[in-house]
Amino acid sequence: MRGEKQYSENRRQSTILFLIAAAVILAAVTVSGILLEERGMETDFSRTNLIPSVQYLFGTDWMGRDMLARTLAGLSLSIRIGLLTAVVSAGTALVLGTAAAVLGKKADAVISWCIDLVMGIPHILLVMLISIACGRGFAGVVAGVSLSHWPSLARVIRGEVLQLKSAPYILAAEKLGVSRFDIIRRHMAPHILPQFLTGMILLFPHAILHEASVTFLGFGLSSEQPAIGVILSESMRYLTTGKWWLALFPGLALVLTVILFAMLGERLRRLLDPASAHE
Amino acid sequence: MKHRLQFTAKKLLRMALLLLGVSFASFLLMCASPLDPLQTNVGQTALGSMSREQVEKLEEYWGVDAPPAERYLGWLKDVLHGDFGVSLLYRQPVLEVIGQRLANSVWLLLAAWIISGVLGLALGAAAGAFRGRWPDRLIRGYCLLISSTPAFWLAILLLLVFSVWLGWLPVGLSVPAGVDAAAVTLADRLRHAVLPALTLSITGVANIALHTREKMADVMESDYVLFARARGESERSILLRHGLRNVALPAVTLQFASISEVIGGSVLVEQVFSYPGLGQAAVTAGLGSDLPLLLGITVITSAIVFGGNLAADLLYGAVDPKIRRRAAGR
Numbered sequence: 001m002r003g004e005k006q007y008s009e010n011r012r013q014s015t016i017l018f019l020i021a022a023a024v025i026l027a028a029v030t031v032s033g034i035l036l037e038e039r040g041m042e043t044d045f046s047r048t049n050l051i052p053s054v055q056y057l058f059g060t061d062w063m064g065r066d067m068l069a070r071t072l073a074g075l076s077l078s079i080r081i082g083l084l085t086a087v088v089s090a091g092t093a094l095v096l097g098t099a100a101a102v103l104g105k106k107a108d109a110v111i112s113w114c115i116d117l118v119m120g121i122p123h124i125l126l127v128m129l130i131s132i133a134c135g136r137g138f139a140g141v142v143a144g145v146s147l148s149h150w151p152s153l154a155r156v157i158r159g160e161v162l163q164l165k166s167a168p169y170i171l172a173a174e175k176l177g178v179s180r181f182d183i184i185r186r187h188m189a190p191h192i193l194p195q196f197l198t199g200m201i202l203l204f205p206h207a208i209l210h211e212a213s214v215t216f217l218g219f220g221l222s223s224e225q226p227a228i229g230v231i232l233s234e235s236m237r238y239l240t241t242g243k244w245w246l247a248l249f250p251g252l253a254l255v256l257t258v259i260l261f262a263m264l265g266e267r268l269r270r271l272l273d274p275a276s277a278h279e
Numbered sequence: 280m281k282h283r284l285q286f287t288a289k290k291l292l293r294m295a296l297l298l299l300g301v302s303f304a305s306f307l308l309m310c311a312s313p314l315d316p317l318q319t320n321v322g323q324t325a326l327g328s329m330s331r332e333q334v335e336k337l338e339e340y341w342g343v344d345a346p347p348a349e350r351y352l353g354w355l356k357d358v359l360h361g362d363f364g365v366s367l368l369y370r371q372p373v374l375e376v377i378g379q380r381l382a383n384s385v386w387l388l389l390a391a392w393i394i395s396g397v398l399g400l401a402l403g404a405a406a407g408a409f410r411g412r413w414p415d416r417l418i419r420g421y422c423l424l425i426s427s428t429p430a431f432w433l434a435i436l437l438l439l440v441f442s443v444w445l446g447w448l449p450v451g452l453s454v455p456a457g458v459d460a461a462a463v464t465l466a467d468r469l470r471h472a473v474l475p476a477l478t479l480s481i482t483g484v485a486n487i488a489l490h491t492r493e494k495m496a497d498v499m500e501s502d503y504v505l506f507a508r509a510r511g512e513s514e515r516s517i518l519l520r521h522g523l524r525n526v527a528l529p530a531v532t533l534q535f536a537s538i539s540e541v542i543g544g545s546v547l548v549e550q551v552f553s554y555p556g557l558g559q560a561a562v563t564a565g566l567g568s569d570l571p572l573l574l575g576i577t578v579i580t581s582a583i584v585f586g587g588n589l590a591a592d593l594l595y596g597a598v599d600p601k602i603r604r605r606a607a608g609r
Contacts, residue, residue: 117300120581120588122543128565129577133308209429213547216431217562232432236551240450244439251432258427 015267022264026079029257033076040070040226052245059245062238067231071250074228075257077221081142082208082261088146089207090153090200097157101165111158115151123148124217127210131219141220145207153199160195164188194272201265205258212254228254283596290592294585301581302358302574303351309570310347354574363578364571368563373575376560381579384545384556387472391479392541396534398480399487404526406488407495408518418488426485430544434478434551441474448474450552475548482544487533491526498525528599535591539584 044064052059058067100111118126126148131140164170164187173183214220215229223230228250235246329337357364363373406418425433442450449471498504498521507517546558553559557576564573596602 113297113300117297117304119539120297120584121301121305121577122539122546122580122584124543124546125561125577125580128561129305129308129573132314132565132568133311135313205427209427212429213431216429217547217550218566232435236435239435239439240443242443244443247432247435247439251429251435254432255424255428259423262423262427 030076033072036069037073040073058249070226073226085146085207086203089149093150093153097154100158101161118151198269204261305577363575366572368569380557380560390476394480395483399484403488403491406492410496422485431547535587538587
């Protein structure tokens, strides 16, 4: 038994270490991407189509642009858009989910209908449609991704609040005359907040992937910006001529970033969830 | 029986309302767009060199000047008569375009849907049964990796490996280029559909497997499984008789809920492989501001998704003896 206890303490610590490391890496990528954006746009026709080497780790493209700098700039852009859209959609989910649970039957029916509606249109089509409505570009991507990702989290929050409303300790607090505001602050918020936070972090991976996808299809960021979707859609033209590094490394970097976010969210959930916090 | 009919009718009504909502929402979104269809399709220079009358004619063709409310009601009236309008880019009735494209896509979608469902169920059940041991870790790792991989990048990778590098499979399209339509064989079509279908199947597995795993792990920790073990039932029989039967119900839901994902993925994958399916048509329509076609595709794919949900609800009754008995008792 003692051996197991030792193990669990280590696991908690290692989780926290992992969280810090992941956050530092992601922050470093974001900052370096902002700094390298200029270099990623720089063309130099004396060094076109170079295979990855020590000097150019990710190689160069047909305009002599350094793919490492372009990839980092693209990732940074993706992460920033991901943060923005995840926060907006999680906020929407919180407001609508709570409203559905609190404002009575009619509001609940309307909001649930909206959730079904948004979930009925295939995700990528919906992002495309919203992006078109906003005239594509940066605004289109941000609006498209943030307005299409809230339904599932809203459903979770609605269920939680509904359950909480009839929980014995909330009912008891009401009978004891605790004010509504105090009930929300002291009894409901501590329960909802961890779920909301992890829900928000687990939205990042989806947001980033969908941003890259719509940009790849041509509905997102303009082709001058070094976004991952743009890089990959450009690389498509050079695939058959054997320029594999144009597609391989930027995509791999994107996958690693998304995995890091997904693991971050998963670990955080385990840490915050009382049922598994002491495993 | 009466109860089931009522249930179905209610669901159908809700579905019709949702479809109405979908069409209205997508129409609004497309109307709100600041993108000028004339600019994107005719081009600035061509417009400049045209006479006033020609421009007006074009504006009428692309429906730029009519008020949105009138256009939507007109569209809705036609749809109720079975007419989805004429695609502006393809100059064919929308239903015809969708029919052709869907005929290309449907085998792709169906194959991916079935393979990812079966594989997802098997992997999820295995991971749940071996919770915490190496098969579980392996499958969970695979799911994390796949769910973090954009479908279009996976498509590019497979294209690189199997078409460019190994040269086993064609690079794109659904039939060999430059061959007469009559001369195309079934084998040709299959060869062109392998990579898109493979990509879609690989990406579809993750979600189903992870959810099935949760459920399976719950079942394996339940009292009745403990009792079955105490009774001396073999692990195999426990899995088949208690595990799989209890996982079947959520698996049905997951399987039908994944339709939306498969269709969404096909938009990306078809674009990479230049596969002339429904997804590619959606992208073309979106980029070219072809309102009738995009609207038609959105409404029809949503109808497929809602139809899937309905099928899942109805299958529940058939699969779950508890629901079946309750329905019969009324």
